[in-house]
Amino acid sequence: MHVVFTAMDSETNRRPKRGQSAKLDPKKNQSLQEAVIRDWNHYRETSDTIVDRYFRGMEVVRTLCKCGMAQVTVNPFLFLSLAITESTRTLNDLLQLNYRSEILDSYKCDGCSATGTSTRTTWIGRLPEVIIIQLLRFRVEDKVTKKMTQRIEFAIEELDFEPFYIPTNERSFGTESPEDSAWGQRFKYRIYGIVVHMGNTADSGHYWSFVRRADPEKGTPVWYEFNDARVRRLGTDSEFTKRYLRDVWKNGDRVPYVLFLQRVKEQSK
Numbered sequence: 001m002h003v004v005f006t007a008m009d010s011e012t013n014r015r016p017k018r019g020q021s022a023k024l025d026p027k028k029n030q031s032l033q034e035a036v037i038r039d040w041n042h043y044r045e046t047s048d049t050i051v052d053r054y055f056r057g058m059e060v061v062r063t064l065c066k067c068g069m070a071q072v073t074v075n076p077f078l079f080l081s082l083a084i085t086e087s088t089r090t091l092n093d094l095l096q097l098n099y100r101s102e103i104l105d106s107y108k109c110d111g112c113s114a115t116g117t118s119t120r121t122t123w124i125g126r127l128p129e130v131i132i133i134q135l136l137r138f139r140v141e142d143k144v145t146k147k148m149t150q151r152i153e154f155a156i157e158e159l160d161f162e163p164f165y166i167p168t169n170e171r172s173f174g175t176e177s178p179e180d181s182a183w184g185q186r187f188k189y190r191i192y193g194i195v196v197h198m199g200n201t202a203d204s205g206h207y208w209s210f211v212r213r214a215d216p217e218k219g220t221p222v223w224y225e226f227n228d229a230r231v232r233r234l235g236t237d238s239e240f241t242k243r244y245l246r247d248v249w250k251n252g253d254r255v256p257y258v259l260f261l262q263r264v265k266e267q268s269k
Contacts, residue, residue: 001258005051005078012050032072032170036060036125037183039074051078057182058126060166063104065118069111074125081134084148091154091259094135099123099164123166126182131161131189133259138202145201151250154191156212156241159261162187186263193260198253207257210234210248 036058044052056076063071082094099122107118137148162184171184192212199205208227215222223240225232234240248256 005055009047009049009051014048015046031172032060032062032123032125032166033172033183035072036074036166037173040076040126043076054129055132056126057124057128057131059122060125061120061122063107063118063120065107065109065111065114066116067109067112067114069109071110079132079134081136083136084150084152086150089151089153091133091152091159094152095161095164124161124164125166127161127165127184127187127263128182129263131261133261135255135257135259137197137255137257145203147200147202147253149250149253149255152256153249154256154259156237156245157190158264159189159191160187161189181263188264189261190264191259192262193258194248194256195258196248196254197257200253205253210240210244212237212240 040058055078059075059077061073082098084094085097088094088097101119101121104118104120106115108115109118135152138145139148165184165187194210195207196209197205197207208225210223210225212221212223214220221237223234225234234244
């Protein structure tokens with residue numbers, strides 16, 4: 001998948017060079033949202049691809065020293081890679097684990113020049129039209145690759161990303177335009193694609209997928225299973241949830257590996 005997106009990036013880029021992530025020095029009265037938009041505009045000066053327009057998001061990391069000095073770094077992302085632990089049971093658990101504050105014990109502050117504890121927090125700063133989530137099920141222990149096959153549950157619709165977005169008090173747009181829905185305007189997403197892996201290692205096994213698309217005759221959304229040359233119609237959202245979703249979550253060593261989510265067009269109140 002990385003190969004496909006890299007090729008799309010290269011072949012559809014209307015600008016010659018890849019933009020670089022930047023360490024930002026927060027300006028007085030500048031919100032985190034303004035900082036992310038500024039960095040995104042800088043990034044787009046040298047990169048304008050199909051991948052950027054539909055799949056590229058931004059994460060913002062703030063490291064806060066006890067003296068009050070904050071270092072802010074903004075980075076583009078294509079995949080949200082979420083680590084699985086023994087205590088995680090749902091997709092929301094994984095997101096909370098990824099977007100939580102952590103304490104750094106030996107951080108040297110550029111402001112006060114002291115070395116000590118600081119707090120580092122990561123948020124999503126730009127929500128793309130399509131979010132790709134990779135569940136990190138493989139880890140190396142004693143030089144042996146181990147697959148985490150534990151059950152991870154998720155709903156297929158109305159996934160809310162607002163808890164992982166920049167805090168409300170940091171969402172001021174300043175002089176920037178808030179028209180783009182990527183900037184904290186719409187937070188709800190729906191899963192439309194699930195890639196399942198069966199096997200014990202990352203280098204072997206079998207992949208197949210479940211995809212939500214419009215029925216060619218009725219136009220209503222229908223789920224299909226794509227397994228090599230075999231295509232099987234599974235049913236509507238409710239039918240898929242009731243009859244198939246529990247097995248999709250986990251069936252032996254057959255577990256979800258990649259999720260594709262699309263922004264919901266109409267936000268429910």
